Amino acid sequence: MEHISFLVAVVIITALAFDFTNGFHDTANASATAIATGALRPKVAVTIAALLNFAGAFLSVKVATTISGGIVNEKAGVHPEIIFAALAGAILWNLLTWLRGLPSSSSHALYGGLIGATIVGVGMNGVNFDTVVTKIIIPAVASPFVAGLASWGATKLAYAITRKGGSAVSDKGFKTGQIFSSSLISLAHGTNDAQKTMGIITLTLVSVGALPHGALPPTWVIVSAGAAIALGTYMGGWRIIRSMGKGLADIKPLQGFASESAVSTVILTSSHMGFGLSTTQVCTGGIMGAGLGGPKPELRWSLVRRMVYTWGLTLPAAGLVSGGAAALARQGAWGVALVGAALVAGSAAMWVLSRRERVGADNVNDVAEVTPIEVTPIEVTPIDVVEVAPVEVTAAAPATAAPTPASTTVAA
């Protein structure tokens, strides 16, 4: 460990910061439906999710050993500066989507950041585009449909079966079931996503020679990655929990259980088959399926449309920001410092904006009280992007602002 330079230390801290944003961005995946149906109280739900995310980090290091599943050609010369730039783009995109309450994929933000920074820092040969299509794009398009279909079928069938039973008993039963099904999502999430950060840190340590090639993540890396994602999860991305739990459809315990079961099954099956997919997108698909399979099929399509736009934008937007950051960071120490300063300033600005319309454990289910956020956030966010990537600003700023209409938070 004596080889760890200042830059490597900064990269490790930034990786843990990304892990933290990943945690609170994805709390909703496991807890949104359990909180919305009242199966678990909000604080209890995020506490369970945090503990299980931490436990999940220790279950396996299978993904961590091949960072990002071979998307980036690690031998082409990936330096700590490039990884730092990738993380900066991913964190900023995660915070921006969280501010707007949109469940976008943290994994896609990280992949996009890696791809963008590698193209700028190494060149096109640094990215395996075949792998990008087969391992990211196709599963990303297919998985929400699979989860939605499974959740829709399960909801229909479960309603048909329990139609003749008493509704009080079945509500209570499905709420109990939801505790288990949402726990399974948390565990699977911890296993998948904490490993990505472990992989990043390990790759950085290997790239500076602090660890031999092909080394497994050291224990301190596993523990700190697990702790960062658990802490992020415990903070609770309440904005996203509200969008997913209350914004898409009115979910009853039966639908929540069906959706959570579909999500766990899809995640476990596909990671077993080697498809890396976004838990967030699978989850959204599951909730939509459950909403459409209910007795009164309904979905709030405007929110669905906004989410789908965001999914499409995540990879290129994070890539653009990270590409710009990589162009700066490779200029030397001052470039890295500038990217770091922009990252801190941008994150702080978004946190301050989030305080204006606070969403927390106490008001996460009160959709009626929410007044739509005014245009202000949209005007401010491009400035954050400007600070990070002056080169890309004309492309990045309209892209992030364009598809999101003025009223942000889900006002039923």
Next chain:
Amino acid sequence: MHIKWNALAQTAGISFGVTVAVVAVFALGILALSRREAALGARQAADGQASGGRPALLAGAYACFALCAAAVAYGLVLIAAP
């Protein structure tokens, strides 16, 4: 570029089948529980006391939940598999 359509289709099929099966079994368990509740309630109304209690329905419900638990345990083994 080689796209594994086969593996994709398999993943989709298995996911769908397992989800629908687990949720259906769980729903059957719930149905058994609520039938038992209804029967107990009816008997209570007739006799003025809640006794006996339809052991077959209770056992059926527990069998259903045990099946679901087994499916979850198998999922955990899949995650933790080396």
